Each structure stands twice: as C-alpha cells, then as structure tokens.
Amino acid sequence: MLPRYLQIRSISTSSKLASFGRWYQSLWQSKTSSNEPPYGHVTQIGDPVLRQKAALVPVEAVNSPEVAYLVKHMINVMRKYDCVGLAAPQIGISLRILVMEFEERLKKHYTNAEYKIKQMDTLPLTVFINPELKVTNYEKINFPESCASVKGYSGEVPRYGEVVLSGLDGKGQTKELTLKGWNARIAQHEMDHLNGVVYTDVMKRETFTCSCWHAVNEHKGRVRISFHQK
Numbered sequence: 001m002l003p004r005y006l007q008i009r010s011i012s013t014s015s016k017l018a019s020f021g022r023w024y025q026s027l028w029q030s031k032t033s034s035n036e037p038p039y040g041h042v043t044q045i046g047d048p049v050l051r052q053k054a055a056l057v058p059v060e061a062v063n064s065p066e067v068a069y070l071v072k073h074m075i076n077v078m079r080k081y082d083c084v085g086l087a088a089p090q091i092g093i094s095l096r097i098l099v100m101e102f103e104e105r106l107k108k109h110y111t112n113a114e115y116k117i118k119q120m121d122t123l124p125l126t127v128f129i130n131p132e133l134k135v136t137n138y139e140k141i142n143f144p145e146s147c148a149s150v151k152g153y154s155g156e157v158p159r160y161g162e163v164v165l166s167g168l169d170g171k172g173q174t175k176e177l178t179l180k181g182w183n184a185r186i187a188q189h190e191m192d193h194l195n196g197v198v199y200t201d202v203m204k205r206e207t208f209t210c211s212c213w214h215a216v217n218e219h220k221g222r223v224r225i226s227f228h229q230k
Contacts, residue, residue, distance in 0.1 A: 036092075037049075037091060037092025037093050038070055038073050038074075038088075038091045038092055038093050039077075039091045039092045040073075040077060040080075040091075041077070041091075041227060041228060041229075042077065042081055042083075042086075042090050042091065042148040042149055042151075042227075043089065043090050043091065043092055043149055044149055044150070044151060044227065045149055045150050045198055045200070047092075047149075049089045049092055049093075049094055050089055050090070050149060050193065050196065050198060051196045052089065052094045052196050053194070053195055053196050054087070054088060054089055054094045054095055054096045054097075054193075054194045054195075054196075055094055055095055055096065056095075056096050056130050057095050057096060057097065057129050057130055062129055062130075062168055062172040063171070063172045067097075067129070068170070070088065070093060070095070070097065071097060071099065071127055071129075071170050073091065074086050074088060074091060074097065074099045075099050075101075075125065075127075077090075077091055078099055078101065079101075080229050081148050081229050083148050084100065084101060084102045084106070084123075084186050085098065085099065085100040085101075085186045085187075085189060085190040086098065086099050086100075086148070086190070087190045087191075087193035087194050088194075089193055089194070089196075090148065090149055090193060096129065096130050096131065096194050097127075097128070097129050097130075098127075098128050098131060098187075098190040098191070098193070098194065099125070099126065099127050099128075100123055100125075100126045100128075100183070100186050100187065100190065101123060101124065101125045101126065102120070102121070102122055102123035102182070102183060102186065103122065104122050107120070107122075118143055118181065118182050119161075119180060119181020119182055120181065120182040120183075121180075121181065121182065121183060123179075123183045123186070126177065127169055127170035128165055128167045128168070128169070128175065129167055129168040129169070129170070129172070130167045130168055131165050131166065131167035131191065131194070132165070132166050132167055133163050133164070133165055133187060133188065133191045134163060134164045134166070135160045135162070135163050136162045136163060136164055136178070137160060137161035137162035137163075137180075137184075138160060138161075139160070139161045140158040140159060140160060140161070141158065141159060141160075141161055141185075142156050142157070142158050142204070143156065143157070143159070143185070144156050144157075144207070144209075145157045145185070145189060145199050145203070146211060147189070147198065147199050149193075149198065150198065150199070150200060151225055151227055152210060152211055152212060152225040153208060153209065153210055153211060154208075154209050154211050155199060155200060155203035155204065155205075155207050155208040155209065156203060156204045156207035157185075157189075157199050157202055157203045157204070158202070158204070159184065159185045159188050159189075160184060160188065161180065161181065161184060162178070162179065162180045162181075162184055163178075163179055163184045163187055163188060164176060164177065164178050164179070165177045165179060165187050165191075212225070
C-alpha cells in the first residue's frame with residue numbers, strides 16, 4: 001500500500017487528479033485482507049486482477065507521486081523475484097504500466113547456443129505507461145515461457161518475431177522502442193497481462209510442464225515451491 005503521506009498528496013489541485021487518487025485508493029479499499037496492493041509479492045493465477053483489462057493511467061496522473069511510487073515498487077519487485085518483466089496487475093494494481101529489464105548477468109544462465117537461437121540480448125531498464133504494441137514481423141516463433149504468476153510451471157508459446165512498443169516513459173515522455181527476438185517476447189508477455197491474458201491461454205497445451213518435475217521424483221515428492229522471496 002502507498003505510504004500514507006503519498007495518498008492523494010499534491011493531486012487535489014485538479015478535480016481529475018483528485019478523482020484519480022480516489023479511484024486509485026479504491027483498488028484496494030474493497031479488499032478484506034489486511035495485506036493490500038501494491039503487493040511486495042507476485043499475484044498468482046486465479047487472482048481476479050490477472051483477468052481484468054487494466055485501466056489507462058490518466059494523462060494528468062502520469063507524473064503524480066502515486067504513479068512514481070508504483071513504478072519504483074514494480075521495479076523493486078521485478079528485481080527481487082529475478083523477473084525480466086512485470087506488469088502492474090502482477091502486484092495487484094489494474095493499471096496499464098509495465099517494466100522490463102534483461103541484464104547482462106542473466107547470460108550465464110544460458111548456453112551460447114541457446115542465447116543465440118532465442119535471439120537474446122540485453123535490455124536496459126525500460127518503463128512504459130499506457131503502452132501500445134504493434135507487430136512488425138508476423139513470423140511466429142515457439143519457445144518455452146514461464147511466468148512469476150504461474151509459479152513452478154512453463155509452456156511453449158508462439159510469439160511474433162519483432163514488435164514496436166510505444167507509450168509514455170516513467171517521466172511522462174513519449175517513447176517508442178523496437179524489440180526483436182527474446183525482448184519482443186517479453187514485451188508481448190507483459191502486454192498480455194495488461195489485457196487480462198496469461199501465457200497459459202496461448203501456449204501449446206501439450207507442452208505445459210512443472211519445471212521441477214524431475215526434482216519431485218528425485219526427492220520422493222518432498223519439494224516445496226516458494227511464492228515468497230526474502
């Protein structure tokens with residue numbers, strides 16, 4: 001939840017911003033749980049927020065302290081859980097905001113051949129508010145995907161080879177970014193989240209796999225999937 005000093009602070013100067021602030025608070029005020037979004041964990045499939053089409057952030061609110069806090073919080077959660085992308089619904093807030101980052105350090109987790117065939121490349125920290133996606137290469141490529149909101153599983157998903165993302169950056173400036181290969185896949189995955197779609201909806205169903213099935217057998221079923229990172 002936002003710190004109390006940020007709630008509705010500095011947005012009473014316009015009725016539109018004040019309205020946005022009240023609406024933003026209402027996203028969690030109806031919840032009965034003592035744990036309120038934006039969460040410090042990643043929401044899991046079954047949570048209704050993952051099935052909603054996220055709302056546009058009002059242009060007047062893009063530079064508000066509420067949105068700045070939310071973006072910073074999303075980045076922290078993304079890095080905490082070693083994700084390469086995160087959409088606002090994944091921390092319980094149904095707004096059209098996504099963050100992405102594919103760091104050079106991740107290269108060590110892949111063989112050189114895998115890194116090449118999946119067309120992986122580093123992607124600096126990228127923020128998009130109210131993003132739109134345009135496909136520029138309609139050839140679809142199949143590779144396994146996993147998702148922090150479907151913990152412990154993966155599935156093969158066909159994705160377009162090249163896309164262009166456009167929208168506003170974290171400072172409210174117009175931005176356009178061309179993405180290819182794996183980074184295009186990340187963008188499509190996160191855009192799906194903003195539209196209430198989870199990769200299990202578009203995967204090749206026969207490829208859906210528990211990512212630790214071998215460990216389950218090796219340890220006689222004594223395997224625990226953690227939904228929390230310290």
